[in-house]
Amino acid sequence: MNCENYQILLSEFVDGTLTAEDCARVELHLTSCPDCTDARNDLRVVVDFCLEQRGQYDAIPNERAMWLRISNLIEAESSSPARSQTPREAGWWFRLMNRSWQLSFPQLAGLAGAIVLVVAFATAFSMYRLSSRTSPLVTGIVPGSNSASIEERYSQQQQMISYWNQRVELNKARWNPQMRETFDRNMSVIDAAVTDSMKQLHQNPHDSVSEDILNDALNDKVALLKEFSDL
Amino acid sequence: MKLFSSDTRKPVTILSAVSSILIILAASSFALAQQKVSRRFPAGKNVRFELKNVTGTITVETWQRDEIMVTALMDNRKATFNPRQTDTGLVIDIVGDNRGRGDIGDMNFKIQLPVRSSVDLETRSGQINVSNIQGDLVRAHIWTSGDIRLSGVNAARVFASNTSGDIFFDGEFAAGGTYEFKSGRGTISLQLPANCGFHLVATAPVKKISMGPFWHEGMKLMGEGRRITGDVGDGRASVTVTNYQGDIQFFRR
Numbered sequence: 326m327n328c329e330n331y332q333i334l335l336s337e338f339v340d341g342t343l344t345a346e347d348c349a350r351v352e353l354h355l356t357s358c359p360d361c362t363d364a365r366n367d368l369r370v371v372v373d374f375c376l377e378q379r380g381q382y383d384a385i386p387n388e389r390a391m392w393l394r395i396s397n398l399i400e401a402e403s404s405s406p407a408r409s410q411t412p413r414e415a416g417w418w419f420r421l422m423n424r425s426w427q428l429s430f431p432q433l434a435g436l437a438g439a440i441v442l443v444v445a446f447a448t449a450f451s452m453y454r455l456s457s458r459t460s461p462l463v464t465g466i467v468p469g470s471n472s473a474s475i476e477e478r479y480s481q482q483q484q485m486i487s488y489w490n491q492r493v494e495l496n497k498a499r500w501n502p503q504m505r506e507t508f509d510r511n512m513s514v515i516d517a518a519v520t521d522s523m524k525q526l527h528q529n530p531h532d533s534v535s536e537d538i539l540n541d542a543l544n545d546k547v548a549l550l551k552e553f554s555d556l
Numbered sequence: 557m558k559l560f561s562s563d564t565r566k567p568v569t570i571l572s573a574v575s576s577i578l579i580i581l582a583a584s585s586f587a588l589a590q591q592k593v594s595r596r597f598p599a600g601k602n603v604r605f606e607l608k609n610v611t612g613t614i615t616v617e618t619w620q621r622d623e624i625m626v627t628a629l630m631d632n633r634k635a636t637f638n639p640r641q642t643d644t645g646l647v648i649d650i651v652g653d654n655r656g657r658g659d660i661g662d663m664n665f666k667i668q669l670p671v672r673s674s675v676d677l678e679t680r681s682g683q684i685n686v687s688n689i690q691g692d693l694v695r696a697h698i699w700t701s702g703d704i705r706l707s708g709v710n711a712a713r714v715f716a717s718n719t720s721g722d723i724f725f726d727g728e729f730a731a732g733g734t735y736e737f738k739s740g741r742g743t744i745s746l747q748l749p750a751n752c753g754f755h756l757v758a759t760a761p762v763k764k765i766s767m768g769p770f771w772h773e774g775m776k777l778m779g780e781g782r783r784i785t786g787d788v789g790d791g792r793a794s795v796t797v798t799n800y801q802g803d804i805q806f807f808r809r
Contacts, residue, residue: 501659504611507681511700511719514740518800521762534779538761542800545740549719552680552699555655 326354331361339368475526475539482543489550496556508553515549518542591633597624597646602672602691604645609679610654612662616686618671625668631661645673651680674711683721703742718742726809729754729793741801749809753789758797760804768806 331354337343338351355362428436497505519542525535599622607614612631619625624646628637635654640647654660662682669675674693677684684696688708696704698718706716709727712734716723719740726747729735735754737744750769758765761782767775775786797804 499658504659504681507700511740514720514801518740518761521801525761532779534759534761534783538759538798538800541738541798545719549699 326350328358328361331355331358332364335361335365335368339365339372475523475530479523479539479543482547485547486543486550489547489554492554493550496554500556504556512546512549515542515546519546591630592627593630593637594625594627595639597626597639597641598622599624599645599670601670602644602674603670604642604674604676604691604693605667605669606645606647606649606676607665607667607678608649608651609663609665609677609682610650610660611679611681612664613683614665614667614677614679614685616667616669616675616677616684616689618673618688618690619668620671621668622670624670627666629664629666631663632659635660635663637663728752729795731790731792733793735793735795737796738798739800739802742799743803743805744797744799745805745807746797747807747809751789752793753787753791754793754795755785755787755791756795756797757783757785758795758804759783760797760799760802762801763799763803765804766806769808770806 331351334343334347334351338348343351355365493508497508500508518538522535522539522542525532526539529535601622603624605616605624626639626646626648630637634657635650636657637648637650638653640649648665650660650663664682667675669689671688672691673689674691675686675689676693676695677686678695678697679699679702681698681700682702683705684698684702685705686694686696686707686709690710692711693713693715694706694709694711695713695715696706696717697715698704698721700718701720702718703721704716704718704723706714706724707726709725710730711727712730712732714725714727714733714735714737716725717736717738720742721739722742723737723739723744724747725735725737725745728749729752731753737746748770756775758767759782761779765781765784767784770788772786772788775784777784
């Protein structure tokens with residue numbers, strides 16, 4: 326056992342309630358440890374004083390009123406230095422940062438709820454912005470959008486098409502000649518629609534009919550490539 | 557003068573006999589190579605039937621029985637099909653069932669269903685014929701080439717699309733229903749009763765949109781007639797027709 330364990334036993338040792346075996350062990354330790362001996366002596370003085378003075382102190386007449394006075398005194402002392410430390414000319418940031426925040430549970434819950442709401446709105450807004458930026462890649466060209474030129478949006482879509490095209494080309498060798506011919510012939514139909522609507526859009530960039538057809542045809546092309554990529 | 561002497565007639569007879577035998581053998585071997593499978597499945601009155609085929613013709617008909625009958629004619633004996641019964645009907649996924657088997661050839665299906673059925677049909681190439689369905693949904697999609705023929709269809713939602721091939725619809729548009737027809741190259745023909753009502757958006761950038769008896773002055777032409785929009789009758793059904801390189805035609809039944 327170390328000193329810490331012996332000092333736990335000291336209270337019972339002084340009271341005389343330890344077992345004979347533990348008592349002998351503590352006594353043996355005390356002969357060789359001055360720290361524990363000092364602790365034992367201090368404890369004995371306190372216990373002896375309490376035993377001597379037992380019954381000489383009456384109960385406080387108004388214990389509750391006295392406690393309130395003490396607590397008011399403590400509060401007044403603890404708050405006055407904080408106030409006095411805030412200079413009158415200090416800015417709102419300094420005041421805010423040096424303010425002592427004491428919140429009740431409902432206030433704390435309300436604050437946590439507000440934070441969650443703000444974070445949720447911010448996330449939803451950023452997701453919306455992100456999806457609206459990336460949607461031309463995923464679902465085709467957005468009709469009527471003026472943020473990017475037709476060529477830019479077309480090239481974005483082309484990236485996706487070339488990815489799926491590569492996957493189709495890898496598998497194409499396994500297809501029978503009839504399937505290859507059917508696929509190529511139908512892809513040329515969609516490509517013709519893309520080319521025609523691109524031509525129209527070059528002549529009239531605000532032609533909504535051509536823009537819709539271009540969008541549809543590019544989406545169809547991606548879907549067809551996807552479908553045939555796992556053949 | 558004799559046209560055929562007995563000497564010349566003999567080799568002709570032998571030759572014709574041999575060729576007949578060869579034709580019979582070829583026909584029987586072709587018939588033996590094909591496999592015909594028929595299965596029946598119990599069904600309620602409102603059935604949902606789904607079929608995803610690779611190549612071949614799909615024909616869907618209705619009958620007066622509360623059961624589904626599937627008849628498959630398969631070119632390749634290696635091809636398999638495992639119909640899966642669901643709570644609402646039947647699902648056949650030929651693409652999934654034969655993944656990794658290589659070329660499985662044509663699979664031609666004849667499906668017989670209760671009248672109030674929904675059908676969702678898809679194939680990579682081949683024809684789709686649907687007749688007399690009166691359920692909630694009729695969807696027919698051909699990824700590449702093939703004609704779609706929907707006749708006697710009276711469903712709340714109809715979607716028909718292919719890349720090349722004709723689309724023919726003969727049916728009715730329900731108030732509040734949605735109807736979409738889309739082709740890359742081919743003719744889209746819609747044959748409708750005179751009293752039908754729908755809101756139309758028809759787009760054919762290369763060829764002609766012929767409204768026939770359904771044309772009226774209230775309709776709006778856009779992009780030099782490449783798109784026509786407007787209401788016919790009460791305009792309560794929504795109809796979208798798009799044809800990249802073919803015609804769109806409306807007929808009165």
